[in-house]
Amino acid sequence: MSSTAKNPSIIRRSLRRTIFFTIAILAIGSTFEPYNQAQLAVVLIYFIGVLSVTLLTGISGQISLGQGALMAVGGYTTALLMTNYSISLWIAVPASIVGAGVAGALLGIAAARLSGPYLAGTTLVIALAIPTIANRFMSVFKGDEGLPVDVGYPPTWFTNFFGEPTYEEWQLYVVLPFAAIALFFASNLLLSRTGRIWKSIRDHETAAALTGVNYSRQKIYVFIIASIFAGLAGALYGLRGLVGPSVYPVALSLTLLTAAVLGGIRSIFGAFIGTVIVVFLPDWIDLVLGNFELSEQVSNFMPALISSLLLILTVVINPAGVAGGSHLHKHK
């Protein structure tokens, strides 16, 4: 597991990607107006969540329709720490990944025995059932009302150095370091021996077992790591204003999967492209539809229709996704 440390070139490559990513986001983000800066913050949050799908489904072959539930675990952990103990978000968000990791370990232990449609179904029911816990324990989780949290205001040293950012801009700056760290870790994992072990489980469990891989244990590791990514995304997602059952619906899990598939389910770059498509698609469609005289009934459902059509077309025509083409070399 610790072979990454022995292999400085992997760390260097990941670091290079991360720095490039951070600079690019900062450069692009500073040219945007507030609305698009908030959208870009959502892209970064989703990106972390989509990375969990990439690791789980794309790299190790375990389909999950329930990453939204793990996002809810992360969100509630952060919100409870921040509202009940008034802990700063810079501590509460990293702490939330512990909660998500524990939930992921439990899920992984159950999921290691399941495969294919059984796993898809179980995770789907989890996505549906977990948010209802909020209504079961009203006194702690406050039911449908939820727990209001936000990113607050920048500290004085920040405003002294960089001037007063708008709220949307500050949202982006809070999310960016977490997204960069997530990217760094995901990139490391994919390039390292661990990533290759997970790919071997995806390609053939029995063959992997014959080369000495304990696939049940590795599946649990995959679930823990993926849950940590999802929990982090969920914590940041809640910081947009509210942590409640309505913030983490089943549709959120499906959005993450859609983004991962559209971009390319096996690559980090694909995860980012897919996220950008999913987040900005409604805006782009509105822009195009503005030229036509359409009733509200039609234009309300257009984004859903087009993104679903894109999903089907991607799967049927090019299942490797936008970024997938060059990564897939035939080895048969």
Add this chain to the structure above:
Amino acid sequence: MDTFLAALFSGTSRGAIYALVALGLVIVWRGAGVVNFAQMGQAMFSTYIASTLIQNGNSYWVGFFVALFAGAALGALLDILVMRPLSNKKKTELLSSESMRAAIPVIASLGILGVLQALAGIIWAAEERGFPAPAAQEGFTVAGSVMPFTSFDVFVISIVLVTLTMTTIFFKKTGVGLAMRATALNQEVARLSGIRTNFTRTLSWAISGAASSLAGLLITPTSNLSPNTLDLVLIIGFTAAVVGGLNSPAGAVLGGFILGLVISFVTFYLSPEDVFLSILAVLLIVLIVKPRGILGGKDSRRV
């Protein structure tokens, strides 16, 4: 005792519909190797067609049979347009592993669900509408108290039982049914022995489409019809299929009734808020004890 009987009756009636949904899922899983998450989207679509026909002055039964036919046609169409091209992609590297072969069609069916729900929103708007029942919906009176069991429930249970019997006979006694079972068992061998596997796959999509349309027609009188109403029914039906064993039609029926009763008893004795957690509990307990479901057979691995 009254609560117990009430829970039993309403659980049986709901369970019959969940059994039908689960059966539809099992037929496509066995016949085409796909878990069809779009199934209740198809049912929603054909129920809307029936509802439109009935609102325009046609009789209930015209709407009923047109919906069944539309469900079958839509199922066949989806197989031909989406799933058949997808299954021809098995040679590509992404789909060379078993895990991805199971995952990719699931994603495609989620895309189909999204398209159907958006189209329904565009065509029929998103507002909820009621759907008529062909029989009275007042409860029978047993020993002085009104039971939540109506003539409509009797209609539901009998029509579901007839459908289940017909499906069993179809699979066991007819040549086409035999061909479909052979395709499910091993597609290559079935094709080598002269079975047109593309045809049997499409046929299983059509049968499943009709079965789920029937489920849609039977469940919407007690809920309401909107593009998303049947999502929950799908999740419950899917859980039923997994609990019973995805490979086993009998298991699907058993799972449907188990789920119906569990949901009903939890609703009556605990609270409706606990329903999803109890479904999750049932699912996890069954899958930990028997990962392939109650009647799903042995979990075998082959190199």
